[in-house]
Amino acid sequence: MAVTIKDVAALAGVSPSTVSRTCKNNPSISEETKERVRRAMAELGYEPNFQASNLATQISRSIGIILPPSPKETYENSFYLETIRGISHYCNAHQYISTIVTGQNEEEILNAVRSMSRSGKVNGFIVLYSRVNDPVIDFLFSEGLLYILIGKPAQYTNHTIYIDNDNLLAGQEATEYLYALGHRKIAYLGVDNSLVFSADRKTGYMTALISHGLTVQPEYCIEVPAASQNEFQELRKLLLSEERPTAVLVSDDILALSLERICIEADISIPEDLSILSFNNSLFARLTSPQLTSIDINSGQLGMEAATQMISHIENPSLPATKIIVPHQLIERDSCRRI
16 A cells, blocks of 8 residues: 555654645754654655645645535535635635536545646645545545635644634524524424534534523434435424424525425414524525525635635745634524514
């Protein structure tokens, strides 16, 4: 098996990015550390990929934007469109170009990222999602490539530049809003918990319930895999039960649309019978009837901040990893009522 930059990093006791910078003789790395890394490289017989190292030594003024794997659903989600718009706006103003990386599965995306990185035609990647055990992130980190995450990292936290909302706090505040309206039977509808944002929003929801002495009921916490959002039997069963919730906190507006459709089919009136509060404040939240009360996560600003950090780190490679939290706000509309 070929020796990787990750193997060298482990032997030298440093991060893969430090090995990468040592290969490029970056002045931000001390001579003592460089010598330790070089000894590890010699011991393992590691040969640097100097074509890939063009990512740092030559500024191509090009950035890759990685979307999550999906056969279709991703391209219908306005969160990604708004985020890309923010990235493009900043890149255009600073004469950088951006390239979208998509794929139907992780392998397809990983192959595209691997090809782009080894060609030396991009200076770094902005990843528009954060998922547990993501092979794309594993590759970027192990190769010492520059990447910025939109979302809280699930791995390599201390070495990752990331832009995010405080999704735990947002989930907690959204639940507190429903509680203040008199709701005590509050359910949570989210996507797969492997997506970090949804897991954090669910944790915030549970934290708020517990703080008011309410029991977190497992049947009130429903997760719908992102790739199969036509599977809602569990949700239908809950809404038709005698213990039906009076309010549902939904992890994003698109999922809330599916909930509204099920309510129409079941003759459940919104907000008279069921209050709905969702996240993202996308165009979908304003096109529904009634319009959705939603948490605005400022998707465009997330994109602009990611692009800002990317260009700063391209032009100043010695900058440390940073994290930026973009504020959220509740937008009140017509889908919630006091009881």
